[in-house]
Amino acid sequence: MTFQPLFRVGPVRRFTRNLLCPVDLFGHSLLLKYTRNPAEAGEEIHGHARLARHYRVPALHTHLRVPGGHLLAYERLPGGTDQGLLLDLLNTDGPASHLHTYMDQLTAAYQEVILTTAWPADPAHVVRKLYWDRAAPGGRLDTYYAGKEFLIADGLVDIPVSRLNTYALKINGRRHHLDWAATLRWLRAHFATAEPVWAALTQGDPTDVNLAHPLAWFDYDTAGMNSIPGEFANFLWYASVLGGWLVPTYNPTAFADHPAAFTHVPANTPEIRRAAIDHTTSTIHIDYTPRLSAPRRAAVTAYWNKLVRPVADRLWPGEDLANLLRPYLAMRILGVYNLAGLASEDRLVLLARLVEAMSPAFDPTTYFCPLESPCPAP
Known part of the structure; x- marks a missing residue:
């Protein structure tokens, strides 16, 4: 029987001014996005809601204000090294x-x-x-x-x-x-x-x-x-x-x-x-x-x-x-x-x-x- 950890954090990646980090939490695959700019976070949340009515997008599970910025938790789609894009x-x-x-x-x-x-x-x-x-x-x-x-x-x-x-x-x-x-x-x-x-x-x-x-x-x-x-x-x-x-x-x-x-x-x-x-x-x-x-x-x-x-x-x-x-x-x-x-x-x-x-x-x-x-x- 293979043991699956309840909490696992992957490598943090920087994209422009944002940080992305894959997380496995109680069987859920998440992608956490941290942004410092509150205006950009608001635009991201609003844009996701508008796009979801017409295009396939990963679910946005939650978004939180955290010290220094905003944290958004998305459904993590399958991917890996040289896969998924x-x-x-x-x-x-x-x-x-x-x-x-x-x-x-x-x-x-x-x-x-x-x-x-x-x-x-x-x-x-x-x-x-x-x-x-x-x-x-x-x-x-x-x-x-x-x-x-x-x-x-x-x-x-x-x-x-x-x-x-x-x-x-x-x-x-x-x-x-x-x-x-x-x-x-x-x-x-x-x-x-x-x-x-x-x-x-x-x-x-x-x-x-x-x-x-x-x-x-x-x-x-x-x-x-x-x-x-x-x-x-x-x-x-x-x-x-x-x-x-x-x-x-x-x-x-x-x-x-x-x-x-x-x-x-x-x-x-x-x-x-x-x-x-x-x-x-x-x-x-x-x-x-x-x-x-x-x-x-x-x-x-x-x-x-x-x-x-x-x-x-x-x-x-x-x-x-x-x-x-x-x-x-x-x-x-x-x-x-x-x-x-x-x-x-x-x-x-x-x-x-x-x-x-x-x-x-x-x-x-x-x-x-x-x-x-x-x-x-x-």
Whole structure:
């Protein structure tokens, strides 16, 4: 007969400013979440309640005020090392049938809820944390970039970012132009308008670690009425850039229980082939090869074809998806990591990606490479 302890505590993990800890208590599997911010705790509790009416979420058993913050006790779903998340389906050498089935379930659930709850909402009434608040005075755009100067790429392109507008940019053979200061002003102005935005009930931060396998949703402080283009940009950017490359590189503790993520970083890391300045023509040349593993490419493809396109056809027939996605994508590029704090090669690639997103020629279907075959070399 195997003895099962009545009380067992697992390892504590830190995710941003929160702590998570698995606990077994009298036969119940719990996940305890500790947060110091009382406002975020309230948003989490409220968001969980709203999401539970439409999506599968683990039960919230109780929430308590404790010294220094709040403690929330959730039902703990099955999982383990390299198990239990969408991340784990992406950390493989090829897209297995499990991933295709999962993406079918994910996109079907989202399509049903989004089309049922979609509404042109006042921006004051949508979840503002990931976009509006970061663009507002004192938000991340200001904290990261206001009055700050840094080089485009130390040792590669030793030109201050503020002088980008004085150079032509030739990226993978295509000519572009970007005014850094004007881009920041445009983003601030875009997210300061009162123009209605199409919003729907979603979790708001659909990352590889916030989506469980079997399908369920975690993390609820951004749950509620979210901008639909913002939801799309968030998943597409995380699946194609953050989850496979930048997050395991700069925030490895987030994947402590999913070490296979680190094995696949090279398959998702862009390669810089050329970075040079032609002073005679005031041209910066950047040639890089995007990389995306086959499972991530399959997930992005399914998300685009089975969710983004059908929803766009219903809600915005005939509208340019590039224009709808551009401000949200630019905010994801600039408002997650401070570009000045990244390695020069990574900063150069992200600036190139920003330039491409801001270009009039921006095409999301090629930008995110939603193709089953590898992205063609430029």
